[in-house]
Amino acid sequence: MVNEKLGPRDGRFRLAESSALSATVRLLRLTGDTGAIRVPGQFVSVSVPGKFLRRPFSVCDWDEGWLTLLIERVGAGTELLHALEPGTELDVLTGLGYGFTLRPDRREPVLVGCGSGLSPLVGLARRLRAAGIEPKVLLGFREERARFGAELFPGMDVRYAEDVFKALDETAHDCFYACGSENVMTQLARREKTAGQVAFDVRMGCGFGACMGCAIRTRDGMKRVCTDGPVFEKWEMINEKCSMGNDQ
Ligand SMILES: Cc1cc2nc3c(=O)[nH]c(=O)nc-3n(C[C@H](O)[C@H](O)[C@H](O)COP(=O)(O)OP(=O)(O)OC[C@H]3O[C@@H](n4cnc5c(N)ncnc54)[C@H](O)[C@@H]3O)c2cc1C
Ligand code: FES
Structure with missing residues (x-):
């Protein structure tokens, strides 16, 4: 796996699913173009409806056409993201940051x-x-x-x-x-x-x-x-x- 970044790439994503992992944490599944995400550990920057500044979140997992974000509610922006209904469209910058470099020589x-x-x-x-x-x-x-x-x-x-x-x-x-x-x-x-x-x-x-x-x-x-x-x-x-x- 090559540790490179292709971003930022601005994309429209659709919230497909939002599920609770705990009282303060939700897992959001978004669909859209994930082509700029190369390695785990990279992050995305989400434009939160009603907020000027974007909020950064690690890519939890992804594959072609979908990604998940794990979001802990700590303030107004994350509270708004928790409240989004499936079907909502979001503006997301992908392909940000240098992620983990996998070391296949380390087996444990x-x-x-x-x-x-x-x-x-x-x-x-x-x-x-x-x-x-x-x-x-x-x-x-x-x-x-x-x-x-x-x-x-x-x-x-x-x-x-x-x-x-x-x-x-x-x-x-x-x-x-x-x-x-x-x-x-x-x-x-x-x-x-x-x-x-x-x-x-x-x-x-x-x-x-x-x-x-x-x-x-x-x-x-x-x-x-x-x-x-x-x-x-x-x-x-x-x-x-x-x-x-x-x-x-
Ligand atoms: C590279 C990166 C990856 C991240 N990945 C995730 C992730 O996967 N899941 C997730 O839930 N959060 C993640 N965060 C943190 C997330 O960006 C913030 O919690 C979020 O922006 C807060 O927005 P808010 O409007 O709800 O809170 P604000 O109103 O902006 O702040 C509310 C409170 O949270 C505190 N706070 C804000 N940001 C952080 C932070 N980064 N660390 C500690 N305290 C903070 C503030 O000091 C304040 O007390 C990540 C941050 C970075 C930089
Ligand atoms: S957040 Fe401004 S330099 Fe990193």
Whole structure:
């Protein structure tokens, strides 16, 4: 799988289905042209009816003619998206960001998703399995009642964890793919001894590289999650002072 981006491509999508995964999370299935989506971990930018700024969401899974988005209700924009009726048309920019680079040489990967950060791991897991690799899945939630998502990884070894670092230490693996908040992803990259990649779910501004509102600190200076990421290699997050592992 080649990690390239073809976007942004502006497209009209139709909401085919919206289903609840928990009290605050819904899975939206959209139909439309998905030709610009190349690898798991890329994101789309959705124009929310009635809102000026677009909202970014990871592609949860996709194939020709459809994609799914996992949307946690945290504010006015996501509340509007939760309320949409099937049949509604949406303006969606696809093909955004650099996603995960699959490593077929690593046969025992663990996928680590924190909260709604589990979203891009769904399409990733499906593609790893298609390549003959069985991933393990760790889903991190601060509290038991917030848990959701195991059903999106059918037939896989899925575990919920309150402490993903501890759960990761207890899980045999030879590489990792992770997605979540900046704080947890940075810590994870610094603690982990195996090779891996982290996807950052940060607060964005412009979404196209102009404002530096999404910048994170990397070994090579500040980088923009929207145009340089959202996926980064573990080694990009490690500096000399905090390096704990060098398995790249
Ligand atoms: C690359 C990328 C991928 C993302 N993928 C997903 C996804 O798959 N599913 C999903 O549910 N969300 C995802 N997000 C976060 C999502 O974009 C925001 O939750 C959404 O834009 C909030 O819109 P709103 O209008 O509902 O909230 P706002 O009214 O804009 O904000 C409401 C509250 O949420 C907080 N907030 C807003 N954005 C974020 C954020 N990124 N992280 C933490 N807190 C935030 C604000 O500080 C505020 O407190 C992603 C973000 C990025 C950058
Ligand atoms: S959101 Fe403006 S540079 Fe990334």
